[in-house]
Amino acid sequence: DGSGLALCRELRARGDATPVLFLTANDAEYSEVTALEAGGDDYITKPFSLAVLRARVAAALRRGEAKGETPVYExxxxxxxxxxxxxxxxxxxxxxxATEQRLLRLLxxxxxxxxxxxxxxxxxxxxGEFVDENTLTVTVRRLRAKLEAGSKAPAYIQTVYGVGYRWGAGGDV
Incomplete structure (x- = not known):
C-alpha cells in the first residue's frame, strides 16, 4: 500500500531491471513524465483495451530481452x-x-x-492451454531434487498451498 513511483525508484536503485508499466487514471502530462523519469518503462492511462495492455507488456518484455539482460544469479x-x-x-x-530452466529463471x-x-x-x-496442472507439480519436484541432491540445504522452492510457488528460504535468498 504505497506509491508506485516509490516502488519503481526502489527497484531501480537496487539495479532491478524488471519492466515497470504504470496503469493509471491520471492522464496529466506531469505525472507521466515523473513516472518515466523514475524508471518506468511505459505509462498507460485508463481506459485501455486488454489487447493494448498485452501488446505493451510484450513490448516491454522484448526490450528487456533485447538489452541482453541475462543476469548471473548467485x-x-x-x-x-x-x-x-x-x-x-x-x-x-x-x-x-529447457522447461526446468524456464521455471527456475522465473522463480x-x-x-x-x-x-x-x-x-x-x-x-x-x-x-499452458494444453498442459495439465500436474505437469507443473512434477517439474517443480524434479527441479527441487536436482537442486537439493546430496545436500542438506533447505527447500529453496517453496510451495504456497492453494496459490503457487516462490523462491527463497524465508524470501531472503
Missing part, C-alpha cells in the same frame, strides 16, 4: 548463469531441461514473491 549455495546455461549448486554442476527473477500456478503454467509452457 544465491546462497547456487550460481545460475542463464546466458551460458551453466547451473551450479554448492560447486557441483546441475543439468537442467529466481521473482524471488520472495509467490507466483500463482496459472502464471507459471502460462509463462513456462507458453500459454
Amino acid at each position: 544465491l546462497g549455495p547456487f550460481r545460475f548463469d542463464f546466458s551460458a546455461l551453466h547451473f551450479e549448486a554448492a560447486g557441483r554442476e546441475i543439468a537442467l531441461s 529466481v527473477a521473482n524471488r520472495g514473491r509467490t507466483l500463482p500456478r496459472e502464471v507459471l503454467l502460462e509463462r513456462v509452457w507458453n500459454g
Whole structure:
C-alpha cells in the first residue's frame, strides 16, 4: 500500500531491471513524465483495451530481452548463469531441461514473491492451454531434487498451498 513511483525508484536503485508499466487514471502530462523519469518503462492511462495492455507488456518484455539482460544469479549455495546455461549448486554442476530452466529463471527473477500456478503454467509452457496442472507439480519436484541432491540445504522452492510457488528460504535468498 504505497506509491508506485516509490516502488519503481526502489527497484531501480537496487539495479532491478524488471519492466515497470504504470496503469493509471491520471492522464496529466506531469505525472507521466515523473513516472518515466523514475524508471518506468511505459505509462498507460485508463481506459485501455486488454489487447493494448498485452501488446505493451510484450513490448516491454522484448526490450528487456533485447538489452541482453541475462543476469548471473548467485544465491546462497547456487550460481545460475542463464546466458551460458551453466547451473551450479554448492560447486557441483546441475543439468537442467529447457522447461526446468524456464521455471527456475522465473522463480529466481521473482524471488520472495509467490507466483500463482496459472502464471507459471502460462509463462513456462507458453500459454499452458494444453498442459495439465500436474505437469507443473512434477517439474517443480524434479527441479527441487536436482537442486537439493546430496545436500542438506533447505527447500529453496517453496510451495504456497492453494496459490503457487516462490523462491527463497524465508524470501531472503
